Amino acid sequence: MVPLSYYLVLSGILFGCGVLGFLIKRNIITIFMSIELMLNGVNLSFVAFAAQWHALSGQIFVFFVMVVAAAEAAVGLAIIIAVYRTRETLNVDQVNLLKL
């Protein structure tokens, strides 16, 4: 049996990749995928703990996160399309109308 720490390290690496991608990428789609990556990193630690402690609630929580992520993806993609239509770019540095 794979020890719990392996899962957690993998989960941390996934989350870290997500954060890094979110911070350094400029393409909105890539940023969006980074968010998904962070969510999945968290999901992984949920299920790892659930398997370790034989607690079902962790598993169920993952379903909830997936559902919310799916809904978020739908809304997010819609926003991205709307942004692209009006500004003809996916570069977040050029989507800064709220700047002072």
Place this chain on the structure above:
Amino acid sequence: MTPNKYLWLIPMFPLAGAAINGFFGRHSSRKAITAVALTLCGASFVLALIIAAGFSSASAPYYFDLAHWLRSGDFHADFSFYLDQLSLVMMLVVTGVGFLIHIYSVGYMWEDDGYYRFMSYLNLFMFFMLTLVLAKNYLMMFIGWEGVGLASYLLIGFWFTKDSAASAGKKAFIVNRIGDFGFLIALFLLIKHFGTLDYPALFAKIQPLSPETAGVGLLTSIGILLMVGAAGKSAQIPLYVWLPDAMEGPTPVSALIHAATMVTAGVYMVARSHVIFERAPSAMTVVAIIGTLTALFAATIGIAQTDIKKVLAYSTVSQLGYMFMACGVGAFSAGIFHLMTHAFFKGLLFLAAGSVIHGIGGEQDMRKMGGLRTYMPWTFATMGIATLAIAGIPPLAGFWSKDEILARAFDENWVYWLIGLITAFITSFYMFRLMYMTFGGDYRGGSAAHDVTHQSADAHAMHDKHATDDTAHGGHGDHSHGEPHESPWVMLGPLVILALLSLFGGFVGIGDRFEHFLDPVFRAPVEPGLVASSREAASKTIEYTLMCISVTVAGFGWFLAWLLYSSKPQLPARIAERMGNLYKAVANKYYVDELYAVLFVNPLIDGSATVLWHGIDQGVIDATVNGSADAARRVSDEVRHMQSGNLRSYAGWVAAGGALVVAYMVWMGIR
């Protein structure tokens, strides 16, 4: 059912009038305003007469609780009314003279734009004055006391667009505040030590106390504080300075408030508190000394005034001094008697002066009058009667009351009597001087020269700065004046009635009848034998001698005035020149206003400006408020750079925050 049940309606009628005219007067016709004001004021006069007719000494004092007001523990003060011989006299004087002056005002103020306002204020004044005299406890009296001060302020500053009128109103109000402060402290002391302000309960508690002959005790302090209040309201030394300035108001106001009724409120209050004063001999002495000094002091100033209303104002101060002298020597009923006759003849003098001012187009300087007896015979006749009355020529009203006071003062201490006598002489002199300057000789105004002369600065050289433009008085400077003319009958009617009262009003005092009428108020439970016997001790011969002396003195004053202002009119200027500085001091009212300015007013203004305004208000309060706003602005100036509009910088902040939280938790976990 006695008519006394409706006692509370007496003050309420004028209040209704004030409300109706105050709220709706602006858009009503003058006739409607007149109808409302006169009907309601007259109604309270008629009701007062009905109550007086049904009044029997047996049922006095009568009181009537209208409604609860303050209840706190054992202490309570209610809206309740009190009727005894004293408040009956006051009520009749106030409603009677007040009603006459209301009628007069219709003629005097008819052409003024603020007619509705004027009538409303007059009614309001009547309400407060009647509350004052009919109150059953000191707190109710205080409502009226403050209320008449308010009405007085409003009416002095009636022509508020004129600077001098507005500041005269303020002066009256502020000087009165000083007096009211004393009055309030006295009330607090009464509450603290006796737990009630109701006259019957309070006086019942004070009656058994023995007089404080040695030192200053509680009752003495209360008495002196009450006197401070009375000195403010009744224009006594050292707080008399507001009354002469109050002449900025329309003349009916001067007659009603600043001669006949409001200024006598202090006398009424002292008389009402006689139970306290009788047990505080030192306070009585203070009252007597203040009264005597004021009588003399104000009378001497009156000699050198040239403004007809100012002469009368100082005369009022002086006569009020007489009343306080009477109260101070324990002759409360004599003081009230003089209060009543004074209301008749001084009200008449002011109204007649108003008629003169009205008749010659707003001029108040006596040096521009003269010869008016042919132009306005009725005014001349009535004012003559009033002058004879105030000078103390028998058998007019003033003679009886003044003589009563002088006799009682002689019983107490001949010094009071002597000063009173000198004052009587001066009074007679300046009043006849006024008569000769106004009605004697030839008319000096000249209709053509009028507009030029009333602007001339030298005409007012002797007035203080408040009086420089008092020719604008009367509110009818706009319609051009040719010959002096007699006033309409709506103004002369009240003059004639008051003249009759001045003629015959004194007869109620013959044989001490007035005094006996008031006896139940002033004598009742205080060992009756004691006071009465000392009264009897003054034998009738002495009294008649004193009477003769004072009449002689009054006659001499008349003669002197005739000599100086009618027979040899060039003499006064020469005498004035001879007197030099003394004359200048008198003409400038002994520089008391200037002295007060140096001693109190300027330090107060300077202190307020430097310490309170620049120091505390700007330095502390404003600085705190502005400083906190400034700090918030500067902090946000820095912080706003966080909101760059750059999505990744936001994400960076979030990540940094998250990392911080994680680091904190890890660190706590390790520890």
